[in-house]
Amino acid sequence: MTTASVSLGASVSSQSRFMQLALVALLGIFVVGFVGFSHIDAVHNAAHDYRHSMAFPCH
């Protein structure tokens, strides 16, 4: 994993880099959480087959 020498954020300060990447990860977790783990019935029903197919806790 260390052979990738070119970084996407080469010219960004390390603190800003950390914040931006952490923000991206949080955004991803939020997206998965909303679609796959929402307790709202309509969201659950819309993604019902998907939730089962991903082995997300369901019902």
Add this chain to the structure above:
Amino acid sequence: MNLFRNVVFIAAIAGLVAGVVLACMQAFATVPLILKAEVYEQAGGGHHHDHAAPAATDTNAMTTAAPAGNVMSSAAPAPAQAAVPAAEDEGWAPADGFERFALSVVANIVTGIGFALVLVAVSEFAGGIGNWRQGVFWGLAGFAVFTLAPGLGLPPELPAMPAADLTQRQIWWWATVAATAAGLGLIAFRKSLPLAILAVLLIVAPHIVGAPQPDSFETPIPEGLHHQFVVAVTVTNLVFWLVLGAVVGVVRGRFTGTATSLRDSFA
């Protein structure tokens, strides 16, 4: 926020591709099994989604549904039991057929992008996914974290299978994902024996605590059907993660590799 923009862009492409692949695989591998299970579910007294209901009514529903399920497990749906209270308290649901399929595809793509955002962000901390082969290894890690580890304690369920309280299972699911990810990260990126031992403990811990289990395992779903479903879910998710990782590697390589002069505008 160029870094943010680039990472989101790479994740969007990878999530779109892997999500479409996953939706296609699900249409052939998992959804037919879900539809079969729903026939047993209808026969066994209907769909009960007691998210907000108190535990007492939940267990009542279980005990009334269970004997019906046993009787019905080999027979055709009986009109007497056919889902009397099911339709009224479940809210809006897509119509079977195209609408239901289309929403599954949307859910696959949206969460594909969600998983890709997590994958790209975490891998950037470790230097980034340089090519498709590194992507495959990152994909294997994602599969282990998001499918294998939580799936050990909470195997994929079909409709009409008994399960413990939803919120408790979701908490266990996320805790297991976090502990497994932390453990794998320690093993991969810290060259220290004590930390490796700590990593193994982290990975094992959720399974010692144990996933929330239902009071009763009685279900109208035949065991063979469930087994088929577990295999289908695990294999489709494995392919999803491998494709996701590989596509991230390829797209990111295009970003950083082809146009060196563009790197600063992208960076």
